[in-house]
Amino acid sequence: MRRDPVVTEELKQELLELALAAARQAGELLRDGRPADLAVAAVKTSPIDVVTEMDLAAEKLITGFLAERRPADGLLGEEGASTAGTTGVRWVIDPLDGTVNYLYGLPSWGVSIAAEYHGEAVVGVVEAPMRGETYHAVAGGGAWIGDRRLACRAPAPLDQALVATGFGYLQSRRAHQAEVAARIIPRVRDIRRGGSAAVDLCDVAAGRLDGYYERGLNPWDLAAGDLIAREAGALTGGRPGQRASGELVLAASPSVFASLQPLLEEAGAWHDGDAAL
Structure with missing residues (x-):
C-alpha cells in the first residue's frame, strides 16, 4: 500500500x-x-x-x-x-x-x-x-x-451564534447567496460580511466569530485560514461528509458547525440557484 x-x-x-x-x-x-x-x-x-x-x-x-x-x-x-x-x-x-x-x-x-x-x-x-x-x-x-x-468559541446554540459569510462577484451567484443569507439570518444571532475569507477564518479561530461560510472560494483564499481554524479547535468542511472546497466552505465551533451545516445544505448554499441544478 x-x-x-x-x-x-x-x-x-x-x-x-x-x-x-x-x-x-x-x-x-x-x-x-x-x-x-x-x-x-x-x-x-x-x-x-x-x-x-x-x-x-x-x-x-x-x-x-x-x-x-x-x-x-x-x-x-x-x-x-x-x-x-x-x-x-x-x-x-x-x-x-x-x-x-x-x-x-x-x-x-x-x-x-x-x-x-x-x-x-x-x-x-x-x-x-x-x-x-x-x-x-x-x-x-x-x-x-x-x-x-488561539481557541474557537465555547459551545453555543445556533440562535446565539455570530456568523460571517461572503458574496461572490458573479451576479447570478450573488442573488442566490442573498437568498441563502435570508434563510440563515432568522436562525442566528446576526450575520457579518467582512470581505476577506482569510481574516474571517482567523476570526473563527480567535473566537471573534462562532462560524463562517461561503461558496466560491479558491484554494488560495482558504488554505491558510482553514488550517488555522482547525488548529484552534474549529470544525471545517463543506457539504455533509465533504472537505472545504470551492463548492462550499464552513468553519465553526463544533456545536455551531453541527447545527449550521444541515441548514446550509437545505438552503442550497453549495450551488448558484435553480439554474445550476
Missing part, C-alpha cells in the same frame, strides 16, 4: 519561518506602499472582481522570496504563479485577500500563505497589517496569534 512521506517537524518549522517572513514583508509593502491614487489594474470574473497593482507587486515579492530560498518547491498564487515543483512542498499564496476592502481603504484585508506537503496543508500564516496581527498554525501544533494560543 502506498504511503505519502511524513513531514518532519524540522521541515514544518522551516516552512513556517519562511511563510512568516514572506507574509510580513508583503504586508509591510501593502500597508506602507499603497499609493493615494490606487486604481484597478485588471478585472477577473466580472467588472467588480478586481486586481490592483499592489496585488501583483505583493505576489511578485512573495514568490521571489520563496523561490530564492526553496527553488524546487511548487507555487500556486492568485495572480498567476503556478509551478509544479519536485519536493512535495507547494506554497499556496493569496498576496492580498480582501482586495476591494484594500481598494476602498477599509482595514479588513490580509496576506495569506500556506505550505502544503503532498497535498495536505502543514503551515498556514495570515498577516493582517491594519490590525497589527499575525495568525499562524502548524499541523498538530495549534493556532497562534503572535505568542498567544
Whole structure:
C-alpha cells in the first residue's frame, strides 16, 4: 500500500519561518506602499472582481522570496504563479485577500500563505497589517496569534451564534447567496460580511466569530485560514461528509458547525440557484 512521506517537524518549522517572513514583508509593502491614487489594474470574473497593482507587486515579492530560498518547491498564487515543483512542498499564496476592502481603504484585508506537503496543508500564516496581527498554525501544533494560543468559541446554540459569510462577484451567484443569507439570518444571532475569507477564518479561530461560510472560494483564499481554524479547535468542511472546497466552505465551533451545516445544505448554499441544478 502506498504511503505519502511524513513531514518532519524540522521541515514544518522551516516552512513556517519562511511563510512568516514572506507574509510580513508583503504586508509591510501593502500597508506602507499603497499609493493615494490606487486604481484597478485588471478585472477577473466580472467588472467588480478586481486586481490592483499592489496585488501583483505583493505576489511578485512573495514568490521571489520563496523561490530564492526553496527553488524546487511548487507555487500556486492568485495572480498567476503556478509551478509544479519536485519536493512535495507547494506554497499556496493569496498576496492580498480582501482586495476591494484594500481598494476602498477599509482595514479588513490580509496576506495569506500556506505550505502544503503532498497535498495536505502543514503551515498556514495570515498577516493582517491594519490590525497589527499575525495568525499562524502548524499541523498538530495549534493556532497562534503572535505568542498567544488561539481557541474557537465555547459551545453555543445556533440562535446565539455570530456568523460571517461572503458574496461572490458573479451576479447570478450573488442573488442566490442573498437568498441563502435570508434563510440563515432568522436562525442566528446576526450575520457579518467582512470581505476577506482569510481574516474571517482567523476570526473563527480567535473566537471573534462562532462560524463562517461561503461558496466560491479558491484554494488560495482558504488554505491558510482553514488550517488555522482547525488548529484552534474549529470544525471545517463543506457539504455533509465533504472537505472545504470551492463548492462550499464552513468553519465553526463544533456545536455551531453541527447545527449550521444541515441548514446550509437545505438552503442550497453549495450551488448558484435553480439554474445550476
